[in-house]
Amino acid sequence: MATTTVQKSTTQTPAAVDFSQYDFANLEPYTHPPETKEDLPWSELVTLDLEDYNRPGGKERLAKQLEHAVHHVGFFYVKNFGLAQEQVDRQFTLAKHFFELPTSEKEKFEVDYKAADYNGWRRPGRALIADTRDNIEMYNIPKFTDDFKDKYDQPNLLKAHLPEIEVFQKALHANVVLPLLRLFAIVLQLPDEDYLVKQHTYEKKSEDHFRYMIYHARSDEEWKAAKYGATGGHTDLGTVTLLFRQPVAGLQILGDDGNWTWVSAQPGTITVNLADTISHLTGGWLKSSVHRVVAPPKDQREYERTGLLYFARPHNDTKLIPITDSPVLEKEGVKPRFDSIVTMEEWVRAKQTLQLNPDIAAKRWAERGDGKVEVLAGFHDQRYKE
Numbered sequence: 001m002a003t004t005t006v007q008k009s010t011t012q013t014p015a016a017v018d019f020s021q022y023d024f025a026n027l028e029p030y031t032h033p034p035e036t037k038e039d040l041p042w043s044e045l046v047t048l049d050l051e052d053y054n055r056p057g058g059k060e061r062l063a064k065q066l067e068h069a070v071h072h073v074g075f076f077y078v079k080n081f082g083l084a085q086e087q088v089d090r091q092f093t094l095a096k097h098f099f100e101l102p103t104s105e106k107e108k109f110e111v112d113y114k115a116a117d118y119n120g121w122r123r124p125g126r127a128l129i130a131d132t133r134d135n136i137e138m139y140n141i142p143k144f145t146d147d148f149k150d151k152y153d154q155p156n157l158l159k160a161h162l163p164e165i166e167v168f169q170k171a172l173h174a175n176v177v178l179p180l181l182r183l184f185a186i187v188l189q190l191p192d193e194d195y196l197v198k199q200h201t202y203e204k205k206s207e208d209h210f211r212y213m214i215y216h217a218r219s220d221e222e223w224k225a226a227k228y229g230a231t232g233g234h235t236d237l238g239t240v241t242l243l244f245r246q247p248v249a250g251l252q253i254l255g256d257d258g259n260w261t262w263v264s265a266q267p268g269t270i271t272v273n274l275a276d277t278i279s280h281l282t283g284g285w286l287k288s289s290v291h292r293v294v295a296p297p298k299d300q301r302e303y304e305r306t307g308l309l310y311f312a313r314p315h316n317d318t319k320l321i322p323i324t325d326s327p328v329l330e331k332e333g334v335k336p337r338f339d340s341i342v343t344m345e346e347w348v349r350a351k352q353t354l355q356l357n358p359d360i361a362a363k364r365w366a367e368r369g370d371g372k373v374e375v376l377a378g379f380h381d382q383r384y385k386e
């Protein structure tokens, strides 16, 4: 007797995701590797206690403390930024588990390199560093605003924690970035203390983003081929970069004297560096500091180097011309750094095109052959030697 079988539909609904597997109780916590015992030439950086910001006279005290750092160094630390250590630790835990996902999963969220869109997963090994490939993997998450809503899918691991990531990112913006911009305005003696804040509101379209980053451990041969990271000097493209405490040494700053010094891991701090845009807005007066990440000292070289960063940038329609009502800049006679009016959106696209597309970058660097590349409208980046 013939039996009839019921044809199953080929369009099955996917199995419901069990998000509880991503609860922090089920995720092994990230722990930082131990600090180096080596005696390295450390940078001497000031530490701003942001708790002082709301006390009477606090802003003025902090601005005074920053004056030298923002003009001559470009790097400093902040502490007491209103996030509990536990919140910070949880973000490191998410970073750890994200990078442990298989490549087949991460590549579903791969960035659109050609479009110079850096949000999503950047796979390691895209760029040629000296005689080898880079060892960096990143995952960038845009602002939680309508401009980016539903534009980028996220892996389930992060979907399970998006509300917490949003709180964290917004806290960094409100507790660190905006207060720092008011301090910069005070240093610049701007009549409107909120001048820069108004160019950096969270709600309006801009390319600020939050990043999980990992530098994979390399063998000695690989480090040698990469010249121990010595050729990686660069400036960041935005307003300020916030870098959470990083005990695996590697970050170095190029000083005015031409020497590189190491950034140490101060407990409870965020390392802040000024970047290109704030420099453009002040005709170079605020210093976008040259830095690089080199091979960790021998006693840390076996470790993966996991990073947590936030990149602040002004609104996309901001014109990158020097601020006109700063007596400080006026006295200095600063000049625009571009031949024509450039907006933030154009600047981001120009820099990211070079950063995300090694093939395009190689051609463009070769155009001049003098170790410089024209990023945009007469503004050049240069290669930093060992």
Ligand SMILES: O=C(O)CCC(=O)C(=O)O
Binding pocket: 236, 243, 246, 250, 251, 291, 292, 293, 307
């Ligand atoms: O990981 C670090 O210490 C710094 C990273 C950095 O310079 C960058 O991502 O631009």
Ligand SMILES: [Fe+2]
Binding pocket: 234, 235, 236, 291
């Ligand atoms: Fe950087």
